[in-house]
Amino acid sequence: MIEDTIAAISTPLGEGGIGIVRVSGPFAIEAVKKIFLPHTEKDLATVRSYTLHYGKIIDPIDETLVDEVLVSVMRAPKSYTGEDVVEVNCHGGVVAVEKVLELILKEGVRLAEPGEFTKRAFLNGRIDLSQAEAVIDIIRAKTEAGLKIAGRQLSGEVREKINTVRQKIINILAHIEVSIDYPEYEFDEISPETASKNLDEIILDIEKLLSSYERGRIFKEGITAVIAGKPNVGKSSLLNALLRKKRAIVTDIPGTTRDVIEDYLNLKGIPVKIVDTAGIRETEDLVEKLGVEKTREYLNQADVTLFVVDVSLGLDENDKKILGLINKEKSLLVLNKIDLVSKGLNIEEYLQKTGIKRFVPFSAKKLTGLETLEDQLYELLIPEQEGISENALISNLRHKNYLEKALHSLYAAKKLVLSGESVDIVAIDLNEALKDLGAITGDTLGEEIINEIFAQFCVGK
Numbered sequence: 236m237i238e239d240t241i242a243a244i245s246t247p248l249g250e251g252g253i254g255i256v257r258v259s260g261p262f263a264i265e266a267v268k269k270i271f272l273p274h275t276e277k278d279l280a281t282v283r284s285y286t287l288h289y290g291k292i293i294d295p296i297d298e299t300l301v302d303e304v305l306v307s308v309m310r311a312p313k314s315y316t317g318e319d320v321v322e323v324n325c326h327g328g329v330v331a332v333e334k335v336l337e338l339i340l341k342e343g344v345r346l347a348e349p350g351e352f353t354k355r356a357f358l359n360g361r362i363d364l365s366q367a368e369a370v371i372d373i374i375r376a377k378t379e380a381g382l383k384i385a386g387r388q389l390s391g392e393v394r395e396k397i398n399t400v401r402q403k404i405i406n407i408l409a410h411i412e413v414s415i416d417y418p419e420y421e422f423d424e425i426s427p428e429t430a431s432k433n434l435d436e437i438i439l440d441i442e443k444l445l446s447s448y449e450r451g452r453i454f455k456e457g458i459t460a461v462i463a464g465k466p467n468v469g470k471s472s473l474l475n476a477l478l479r480k481k482r483a484i485v486t487d488i489p490g491t492t493r494d495v496i497e498d499y500l501n502l503k504g505i506p507v508k509i510v511d512t513a514g515i516r517e518t519e520d521l522v523e524k525l526g527v528e529k530t531r532e533y534l535n536q537a538d539v540t541l542f543v544v545d546v547s548l549g550l551d552e553n554d555k556k557i558l559g560l561i562n563k564e565k566s567l568l569v570l571n572k573i574d575l576v577s578k579g580l581n582i583e584e585y586l587q588k589t590g591i592k593r594f595v596p597f598s599a600k601k602l603t604g605l606e607t608l609e610d611q612l613y614e615l616l617i618p619e620q621e622g623i624s625e626n627a628l629i630s631n632l633r634h635k636n637y638l639e640k641a642l643h644s645l646y647a648a649k650k651l652v653l654s655g656e657s658v659d660i661v662a663i664d665l666n667e668a669l670k671d672l673g674a675i676t677g678d679t680l681g682e683e684i685i686n687e688i689f690a691q692f693c694v695g696k
C-alpha cells in the first residue's frame with residue numbers, strides 16, 4: 236500500500252494551450268481542495284469520479300488568483316495510477332503551471348520522480364511492466380508503424396503471449412511435482428515423450444516471438460543508412476533526392492562534401508537516419524582527409540550502405556578500395572547518372588565486379604529510379620517473407636534478452652528429459668525459464684531493476 240501523495244507537471248514546459256499538473260495518492264483530492272475555489276458551490280471531496288470542475292486556483296497566503304482552471308477527479312481504483320488522481324488543467328505557460336505545482340507541494344504532497352505515476356499503475360496492478368514500457372514507446376515513437384507496435388504492447392498483447400507460455404511451463408511442472416510429491420501414484424507421471432513434445436511447443440512459441448524482434452527494433456529504433464562512394468559520383472544529389480529538399484551542396488567539383496551530413500526520413504514506416512559522406516579518395520588536403528576518416532567511422536556503424544557509382548565513368552581502383560570498407564550483404568548498389576548512358580548498361584558486369592546483389596539504375600538529376608531505390612532499401616531491411624511491420628510483437632531489447640535466457644533453459648530442460656534425467660533436475664531449468672519470462676511482465680523482477688526501468692521515463696509520466 237503506497238501512502239504518500241505525489242505531484243508533477245505532466246505537460247511539456249513551455250507556452251501551450253493547456254498545462255496539466257497531475258496529483259496522485261490518498262491525499263490528492265484534499266490537497267487540491269485547499270487551493271481550489273470552485274465556480275459553483277461544491278466539494279471536491281464528494282464529487283463523482285471522472286468529473287470535471289471549473290474554478291480558480293487561489294494562493295492561500297495572499298488570497299490572490301493564480302490561474303483559472305479545470306480540475307478533474309478520478310477516484311481509486313479506476314484511474315491511471317489506480318489511486319485517487321486529480322488533474323489541474325491550467326492555462327499553458329511556465330509560470331502558472333509551476334506556481335500551481337508549488338502550491339500543491341506545500342500541502343504535504345511530494346514531487347513525483349520520473350515515471351512514478353506509471354510505476355504506481357504497475358505496482359497497483361493496473362498494468363504489467365511490458366505495458367508500462369509501451370507507454371514510453373508511444374511517447375518516443377518516430378513513425379506510425381512504431382506507434383502501432385507500441386499500441387499492441389500497451390493493450391497487453393506481450394503480457395498475454397508471455398503468460399500463455401508461462402502457463403504451459405507451469406502445466407509441465409505441475410505434472411512433475413505430482414510425481415515428486417506422490418511417487419506412489421505412477422499414473423500421473425508425465426512420460427519423457429510427452430514432456431519433450433510439450434517442451435518443443437513452448438520452444439517454438441518463444442522462437443517465434445524472438446524472430447519478430449529484429450523487425451520490431453527496426454520500426455521502433457530506426458536504422459542508419461550511409462551513402463558512400465568516390466568523389467563526384469552524386470552522393471549528395473542522392474541525399475537531396477531522398478529527402479526531397481536541397482539539403483547538401485552539390486557541385487561538379489570532386490571533394491565538395493567534406494563533413495558528414497545527417498538527416499532523417501520515414502521509409503514506409505522505418506525511421507531512417509540518412510548520412511551523406513565525403514567522397515573517399517587519397518588526398519593531400521587536410522580538411523578533406525579528416526572528412527574521409529569520418530566517412531570510414533560512419534561506414535562501420537551503418538546498418539545499410541548505399542554504394543554510389545557513376546555509370547558514365549565505370550568502376551576503377553578507387554571504387555574497389557571503398558568496396559573493401561563496406562558490408563556487401565547490407566549494401567545497395569546505386570548505378571547513378573544513367574541519364575548519361577545512351578546505350579544499354581551492362582548491369583551483370585557491375586554486380587560481378589562489386590559483389591553487391593541488390594542494385595538500382597538511377598539518375599539523381601532526372602530522379603528516375605527513386606521509387607525503386609526506396610523499395611530496394613526497404614526490402615534490404617525487411618526481407619519479403621518476414622511480412623509486415625504489424626506482425627512484430629517484440630521490439631524491446633530487455634524482452635528479447637529474457638526470452639533468450641528462457642529459451643536456453645528450455646533447451647537445457649529438453650536435453651535432460653531426452654537423456655532420461657530425473658524429473659526434479661528438469662524442474663530446476665523449467666523454474667528458471669518461468670522466472671525469466673516473468674521478468675518481462677515484471678512479476679519476478681526485483682525492486683531495484685524495476686526502479687531503473689521507470690527512471691528512464693519523463694517527469695510527470
Ligand SMILES: Nc1nc2c(c(=O)[nH]1)N(C=O)[C@@H](CNc1ccc(C(=O)N[C@@H](CCC(=O)O)C(=O)O)cc1)CN2
Pocket residue numbers: 255285309312313314315322361696
Ligand atoms: N489528462 C490525461 N490525459 C491522458 C492521461 C492522463 O493520465 N491524464 N493518460 C496517462 O498519462 C493517458 C490515458 N491513459 C489512461 C489509462 C487509464 C485510465 C483509467 O482511469 N483507467 C481506469 C478505467 C477508467 C474507466 O473505466 O472509466 C482503470 O483501468 O481502472 C486513465 C488514463 C493519455 N492521456
Ligand SMILES: Nc1nc2c(ncn2[C@@H]2O[C@H](COP(=O)(O)OP(=O)(O)OP(=O)(O)O)[C@@H](O)[C@H]2O)c(=O)[nH]1
Pocket residue numbers: 464465466467468469470471472473484485486487488489490491492493512513514515571572573574575597598599600601
Ligand atoms: N547527369 C547527371 N549528373 C549528376 C547526377 N547525379 C549527380 N550529378 C552531378 O554530378 C556532380 C556531383 O554531384 P554531387 O552530388 O555533388 O556528388 P558527390 O558524390 O556528393 O561528390 P563529393 O561530395 O565531392 O564526394 C554534380 O555536378 C551533379 O549535378 C545524375 O544522375 N546525372
Ligand SMILES: [Mg+2]
Pocket residue numbers: 470471472483484491492511512513514
Ligand atoms: Mg557530396
